[in-house]
Amino acid sequence: MSLRNPATFQSLILSLQHYWVRQGCVLLQPLDMPVGAGTFHPATFLRAIGPEPWSAAYVQPCRRPTDGRYGENPNRLQHYYQFQVMIKPSPDNFQDLYLDSLKALGMDPLVNDIRFVEDNWESPTLGAWGLGWEVWLNGMEVSQFTYFQQAGGLECRPVCGEITYGLERIAMHLQNVDSVFDLVWSDGPLGRVNYGDVFHQNEVEQSHYNFEAADIQSLFGWFDTCERLCQRLLENNLPLPAYEQVLQASHTFNLLDARRALSVTERQRFILRVRTLARGVAEAYLKSREALGFPLLPTRKPKKKRVHG
């Protein structure tokens, strides 16, 4: 199987994994919880906090309930895949590394129109923002490129760089198909399977769930529970489990949004509630890393070691 010019969805993932492993990233697996973006994975959001260097690459399934179209739109989905790369501190040649990854997928920048178009990223619920671009491939947004400036309300020093590939869109370009459901997922000795074979029914049913069937009262209750649990976990100094409650609250909020159960002011209030939790987690996480002596920092020479009075 050739990894260059990946012919299937799965070989695209394998190619990107190979490429970023060669660059030295830690290859991780998806977070096993519903999230709206790869950024929510602790390997990005939490690792962006504090002075420790870090680099990781992983696939993350994403759920965006409001983006569902009952499987009727050729490229809008309420469940799709991102390939996430996070490097901290952001390297000087970060853009070039990204462009090389596209070349590794067989895309020639002298054939395709590849551009970085301003798109500043902000996650109100995570209290995080950064500056960067969406990357256009012949007019299609295929990636998001961000230099984090703040996460959980904390300044990012050093700055981490984040690349998020929209896998389906890149695959549509590589396979030259017009509908995401026509993408070839795998094509081996056991036969050919399309993206639609894997996910179309899921798109239809989940769209019904997100827009119509999700039970609003339960969701409200669930949100309150997550908030309460998160606060209690923070009191017990357990930032990582507390963060999982933030993620659950955030997804619950997204479902309420899809059900149009929130007025504008209520929506703001819910965002603020999640952000408050995320901030609490960020601060607690920073403290916990500090207590561990920031283990990922390169070992410093003894004479440079600060003596805390």
Added chain:
Amino acid sequence: MADTKPFLVEIGSEELPPKNLKHLAESLHRNLLAQLASNSLYPANPSEGQTFFSPRRLAIYLPKILVKQEDRAEERLGPAVSAAFDAAGRPTKAAEGFAKSCGVTVSQLTPRHTEKGERLAYTLRLKGKTAAELLPQIVSESLAKLPIQKRMRWGTGQAEFVRPVHWMVLMLGDRAIKADILGVKTGNQTYGHRFHHPAAITLKHPADYAKLLEKTGKVLVEDRHGRLVKKISAYVNHAAKQVHGRAQLDQGLLEEVAALVEWPVPITGSFDKKFLALPDEVIVAVLETQQRYFPLRDTKGKLLSYFIAISNIQSRKPTVVRSGNERVITPRLTDAEFFWESDRKTTLASRIPELDRVVFQKQLGSYADKARRTAKLAAVIAERIGSDPHLAERAAQLAKCDLVTGMVGEFPELQGIMGGYYARHDGEPDEISAAIAEHYRPSFAGDALPETKTGQALAIADKLDTIVGTFAMGQKPTGDKDPFGLRRAALGLMRILVERQLDSDLTVLIQKSLAQQPAKPPSHEPLVMEIYEFLLERLRVYYLENGVRADVFEAVRAKQPHNPLDFHRRVQAVNIFLTIPEALCLASANKRIANILRQAGGKTGRTVDAEMLREPAERTLYENIRRLQRDIQPLVAAGDYINTLKKLAALRTPVDEFFDKVLVMEPDSALRENRLALLSLLSALFLQTADLAMLQTD
């Protein structure tokens, strides 16, 4: 002649935000000139230089800057001579300290007479610094002062800029100036197009910059004159002709597109004709806003299923770029189609309750609250301007409902327009759907006004409610802060009243709107007048932009007409009056009368006693005034100020005669009072239209 050399600075960066690019480059240019001037490096006979920018660079070229500051003398004053030496004539500590600070001995100091007595002084000879020494600091300062909304950091560095900086060119004449700015080393190497010419390009001379980038680097930099914008619009027009279409070129979009490319290449693409069933505005929004494509129309103005995109590459396989761009547009249009279909399943009227959940302004309630207030106000206005109050009320109730539709959620700029389409689909009367579609108008300078009477009533009510509500909550615009866009709303409102000739007393409308506001200001009356003055101020700007003289506006404003249409008629009358030969004399006469009356202590309370008019000139004037009083009364009542003033022009000769032959400030107080009363009468006649005494007469 002082030596000058050409100067070039270029900041090479990761892709800069397109919308701010021109402003950023121009600010850098201005900052540099200011810094050079304050460092005495700006020549006496400067030439402006050039501003260049592209997504990856900002550059300023100045044909000449001074290579060195002039040497200069600076006198420093030290202690008083009396405190500089002790009784024995030996220098004191103060004197020695001062000498040390100048780097000399006390014997080299000289006494100097000043206002504060005799002091020790020393004249320092300061050698001028070279531009090469000063430029790094000058450039750093100029960059630090750029109006960047959000600065960012990158990597482990402390430097902050719009985006990470990768290289910097800094040249004086043929020489590169070495410095460390924003974390990079300056030099004489630039870089070309990201893909066409990624290698370094060495500059030999600052003046070569733009040409070398184009020839070698495959980069077309934009300049202040918009040469790239012009080039792109020519490309687009040419490409449009190939498919027998005409491009719809939005200037803002052109500039944005130009700021997104270094090597523009047009691509003509097409989409499925079935999408042409969507409203034009929706297709245009998808093409322009979401994709930055230029829409095409046929000779009759009908949209074509083509678009033109501007790519940034001379592709080896243009068809790949084209089919890629075509692939993006289909899901976008499909999405728009999805909203168009699903939105129409729910009537606007049945969405009214949803507006309760959408906040307009925290202190002013929801959009449902706003709609209720606007409906009442629109009905009142409709009645006054002779249209159907029930239609206006209904239109106002429905006007904001499209805010909760999917389409407007996706394309906020289609608010109103979608409401119009959906109302028509719901079977609302045409007058109502048209009114909803046009009630945000005029939304920018030069935008069309609402055409239907109902649309006008609704537009006025909607804008007035926003203005009055915001004033009531104490958030009127100040300085350059106008977060709610009240100035634009006010200008739009006044334009509708004046240009559509709608007769309505604004202060009454303001009162009615104010009475409905949830935010309760401390006192009503002063606020009504404050809002009214705010609206008049917009009218003043409007007139100035349309060539009406400021003094003409003030002459009418002095009369405080509460009805903008009435205001407008007076302005027109004064404008026409100014073109007739008698105007200047009568304006001067009014000024003279105003002065005389002011000096005499204001109005005499008296009426004119005809028996006491002795001089023929004053009798003639009185008779003329009496006659004109009768003649103009119906004209004034009908708002016909043009003919009012034309009639009053007849007074020129009697007034001239009067001032020639009659002495107003008569020693006899009875006669004097009578003549003052006569002048008051005369002045009142003119004042029925405007205070002509305020007109410029020279």
